[in-house]
Amino acid sequence: MKKKILIVGGGTAGTMTANNLVNKLMPEIDRGEIEITMISDSKIHVYRPGAMYVAFHKAAGHEFIRDQRSLLMLEVAFKVDKAVEINSKENFVKGASGEIYNYDFLVLATGCEVAPERIPGLKEGGDWFYSYEGAKKIARKFEKLKKGRVLVTVNFPKTPDIPHQCGIAPVETTMMLHDFLVEKGVRDDVEIVYSYPTKSQAVENGLFLQAPTSEVLPSIFDSINVKYKTSFTLSKVDPDKKIAYSQEGEEMEFDILMSTPPFIAAEVIRTSGLSQALDNEGWLPTDRKTLKVKGLDNVYTLGDTVDLSVSKAGGTIHNQVDVLIANIAGELRYGYPTESYDGKVIAIAQMGLQCGMPLWYDYEEDVKPTPCSKLGSFVRLGFNKSLYWAAARGML
Numbered sequence: 001m002k003k004k005i006l007i008v009g010g011g012t013a014g015t016m017t018a019n020n021l022v023n024k025l026m027p028e029i030d031r032g033e034i035e036i037t038m039i040s041d042s043k044i045h046v047y048r049p050g051a052m053y054v055a056f057h058k059a060a061g062h063e064f065i066r067d068q069r070s071l072l073m074l075e076v077a078f079k080v081d082k083a084v085e086i087n088s089k090e091n092f093v094k095g096a097s098g099e100i101y102n103y104d105f106l107v108l109a110t111g112c113e114v115a116p117e118r119i120p121g122l123k124e125g126g127d128w129f130y131s132y133e134g135a136k137k138i139a140r141k142f143e144k145l146k147k148g149r150v151l152v153t154v155n156f157p158k159t160p161d162i163p164h165q166c167g168i169a170p171v172e173t174t175m176m177l178h179d180f181l182v183e184k185g186v187r188d189d190v191e192i193v194y195s196y197p198t199k200s201q202a203v204e205n206g207l208f209l210q211a212p213t214s215e216v217l218p219s220i221f222d223s224i225n226v227k228y229k230t231s232f233t234l235s236k237v238d239p240d241k242k243i244a245y246s247q248e249g250e251e252m253e254f255d256i257l258m259s260t261p262p263f264i265a266a267e268v269i270r271t272s273g274l275s276q277a278l279d280n281e282g283w284l285p286t287d288r289k290t291l292k293v294k295g296l297d298n299v300y301t302l303g304d305t306v307d308l309s310v311s312k313a314g315g316t317i318h319n320q321v322d323v324l325i326a327n328i329a330g331e332l333r334y335g336y337p338t339e340s341y342d343g344k345v346i347a348i349a350q351m352g353l354q355c356g357m358p359l360w361y362d363y364e365e366d367v368k369p370t371p372c373s374k375l376g377s378f379v380r381l382g383f384n385k386s387l388y389w390a391a392a393r394g395m396l
């Protein structure tokens with residue numbers, strides 16, 4: 001009988017999974033033995049890192065958006081439908097349309113979303129670049145900024161050892177902001193303060209979630225006159241007075257609060273009963289090697305929705321996807337998964353508007369800061385423009 005693979009979520013993880021599965025399972029698909037279906041709650045596909053460039057007027061936004069169907073191989077059946085129920089006992093997902101999607105194998109790739117309302121006053125008083133709407137809003141504020149203080153704050157999930165989305169993004173955008181203000185000729189009149197919470201992932205009282213980068217950041221920030229403040233865990237914001245308060249009892253005034261807000265998993269995951277994450281954050285309990293949802297033999301997950309300690313980043317997904325598709329193919333062909341994820345993450349960080357820093361790490365080794373260069377930036381901008389779409393289509 002035909003086996004059904006269902007993918008929920010048409011973002012980076014779901015799209016790479018779908019197209020790479022088609023490549024991997026082409027003989028079975030040709031013989032009519034396998035059917036791959038994706039449901040996503042949107043007909044468009046958003047390249048999320050593009051929002052950082054929108055925040056500094058280096059892109060308008062539309063460059064990073066494509067029609068989701070156009071990215072999928074013809075062998076993938078695609079439906080725009082919002083998953084509202086996951087029934088892992090009877091192997092089906094229910095859509096908001098009322099349709100029931102049965103599966104033999106399920107891949108949950110619904111990402112994560114910003115939840116600024118989880119910190120009092122942040123929604124009203126803060127800004128962020130993690131969505132295109134947010135990036136456009138902060139871009140207008142940056143454009144008008146002639147003097148004052150930009151305060152950078154970073155929030156981590158309450159569930160231990162889980163990162164926020166794209167760990168390096170607060171550093172990237174702090175450096176991009178510096179370059180942007182230099183370009184506009186107002187850098188001397190604007191103070192940039194980068195703050196970091198007392199507890200991140202592996203580091204306490206530092207400036208980054210892993211020690212080697214945390215240790216190198218002061219010299220980088222000193223070289224561009226960015227002030228930095230450790231142990232500032234944002235607890236509330238007064239939007240009228242423009243003051244940010246910390247759990248540690250300090251307060252800081254700001255003109256613009258560029259925040260990394262709280263993140264949570266998609267609603268369908270939070271209400272599924274599958275997650276034990278604290279504060280109903282919804283991260284899926286994930287086997288760090290097989291990428292199966294723990295306790296469910298035919299349900300896999302990857303990308304921003306997992307509860308793994310690795311970065312919630314496209315550079316993570318790129319490495320997870322090969323493992324996940326090999327394991328589903330292994331189960332179909334031999335009856336068992338064949339690959340193991342080692343936690344590898346590979347990316348190029350945009351360290352300012354002209355500089356790209358290649359970085360990689362895995363479960364065993366922390367990320368090591370490497371020299372950033374114009375060549376690195378060239379590759380990163382090339383990835384944004386075209387290589388990403390090749391990767392999403394399963395060609396890279």
Ligand SMILES: Cc1cc2nc3c(=O)[nH]c(=O)nc-3n(C[C@H](O)[C@H](O)[C@H](O)COP(=O)(O)OP(=O)(O)OC[C@H]3O[C@@H](n4cnc5c(N)ncnc54)[C@H](O)[C@@H]3O)c2cc1C
Binds near residue numbers: 039040111166347
């Ligand atoms: C500003 C910014 C900068 C970044 N910079 C980098 C970087 O430099 N390098 C890097 O590697 N990564 C970076 N990232 C992170 C990267 O973009 C994410 O890790 C990646 O997009 C996550 O992919 P995903 O598929 O898990 O989630 P998403 O891409 O968010 O996709 C989730 C999909 O699920 C769909 N969905 C949600 N709920 C449902 C539902 N109930 N039913 C059906 N569909 C649903 C959504 O519509 C969406 O299509 C950055 C992200 C941001 C925001």
